[in-house]
Amino acid sequence: MTVAAIKEYIAVPRDRVENFHGKQLVYVSWDHHLLFASPFLLCLPPETPFRELVSGPLGMLLQPDPDAAAIDWQRVEWLKSNQPWTPDFDASLAANGIGHKDQLRFRTPGLNSLMAA
């Protein structure tokens, strides 16, 4: 039962990628760094190189965390859809297989200034 209804009930998703004028949504979150109250929502063209996502919008947003300057991006552990995953920094979001509304997470073991584990 997808919905109790008196007749056939088929809906249209509100946030389809076509509605974003050539961009897509990506969610990014830094595990165990809850100064940022929620995962970030970013809206970017799928052609954006992954490196640009990290050095651009994500890097800016992370600055208020006392661990931000100590992140070694070569050693960061990534997850996509909650599974371990390795990005290609020189490839685009699309080429990295990052779809619309995908959730990326990264971990920086050893950095936990504000969070007693």
Next chain:
Amino acid sequence: MDMKVAKKKLGLKDKYKLMTRDLGWEPSYHSKDELYPYMNYEGIKIHDWDKWEDPFRLTMDAYWKYQAEKERKFYAIIDAHAQNNGHLNLTDARYLSALKIFLQAISPGEYAAHRGFARVGREFPGVGPQVACQMQAIDEIRHAQTQIHAMSNYNRYYNGFHAFADQRDRIWYTSVARSFFDDSMSAGPFEFMIAIGFSFEYVLTNLLFVPFMSGAAYNGDMATVTFGFSAQSDEARHMTLGLEVIKFILEQDPDNLPIVQNWIDKWFWRGFRVLGLVSTMMDYMLPKRVMSWREAWDIYGVENGGALFKDLARYGIKPPRGWDDAEKAIDHMSHQFMLGLYQWSFGTAFHSWIPSDADMDWLAGKYPHTFDKYYRPRWKHIKKLADAGTPFKNYGLARLCQTCQLPSVFTEPDDPTLTCHRETVYKGEKYQFCSDGCQHIFENEPEKYIQAWLPMPQLFQDPINGDLGEWMKWVSLLDGKDNGDYAGSEDQKNFEAWRGLATTNQ
């Protein structure tokens, strides 16, 4: 109370029978199915509507008499409040943030409940529920009106009250409450009754109206206490109706049990999420606090809800499936919300602030296992950033849950250091959730929730297309007035200046 009590000619039971049950009739030129077309599709089986009981046996004549008395009492206090500069009796104008949230999110919910009860009063065939739903529909519109009226007194002096209707429709955090009521109103009549009449009214509204309104009294806000308790005097009747509904449905047919249990599971979790912000209103926004959210939960959730579900066990009803996760969240949620509200306060039509050292000590005392360990370090760092002249603003917009529409500020039930991540794919689209409870609700009715109007993704679609300034205009948010830190706000400056005028001869 100087009402004359006339010598009664009729006892309560006879009067109820004559003035309620005997108002019904059997249709002769249309079938019952034609008159009441929404009675079957949810799968609930009702065999005898006359088994419905109204324990209070309130009839319409008595209803109007007592409601009129409530209104007279209400307006006597509201008038006194307005005539005596009642707003200057507040402990502190910070408190008004809680009222602004109330006005933008909760009062429109009262109006939505009015619409819902008006509708189901029409759709149920039994006279008992028709009358009870009619009374409740009138109650709910009274609540919306008295709340708006009471709070309009603050709009004369303070920011953030001036555009609650636009904000009800457009600002990001009110979609939580709006979608909650839309969800219930787009369900069938029986589900609506379990959603609002039982799960929301019976299990959860005590948490909103009782300790919070008592808190309003403690903070010198007689206007709010008055509308709160005036509304709550109706809630006692609504709660009794909610309990009656569930007993009636369960006693009518054993096949109803799994359907009802599923609705209880769904609507407990939906209600727990929608009322979650009350935790922050109680723990952070009341300058003087009656009790913590945890203490309120222990009384009205654990003790009261526990008694209720123990009682309903004889029908085979089990406590809602999210109950244990809710219990684990209690010591965290007010802090998680307030940290979020502070860092996104550029986008809220109310103020947030960094708790003072004394407030943090109070929180540490009330939350001995969580506050100092998890939350004080974050507040201390945020304080450091503010003191350095670089206050923390998180311009990364939040990931919203597809079901409850709240920002995903919640952590794993068993790991308060890790954000809870849940996702699912439906017909090729990906959807994100804040919790197992919300994911489960989505997966039961995906066609419903894929239509969710999620304010953050909408900001990047037409007509706003990511322009924050345009968005502020669109939601009627006055930058530098309605939003931001309470420290340094117009509300703070005005309140201090006016209070100074009121207590000195300068």
Next chain:
Amino acid sequence: MSTVFIALQANEETRPIIEAIEIDNPQAIVHRQPAMVKIDAQGRLVIRRATIEEQLGRDFDLQEIHINLISLTGHVVEDDETLTLSWND
């Protein structure tokens, strides 16, 4: 046995009602909070019209209680003489 409760606004009208409840329910515990009074009782709480009338010194219709009622729990049984709250457990 679970707790039932009734909460009333704290005002001149409810003072005799609360006194009557205390008389009829010696086991009840009265909590006085800002602007309200919450009365807890194990399993069962009975409110009697006659006792209220004695305290009040005038006739009283039990339904008048709605005006100052804040909240309650338990199953409600009401007739002309009594209002009873109870849990079945």
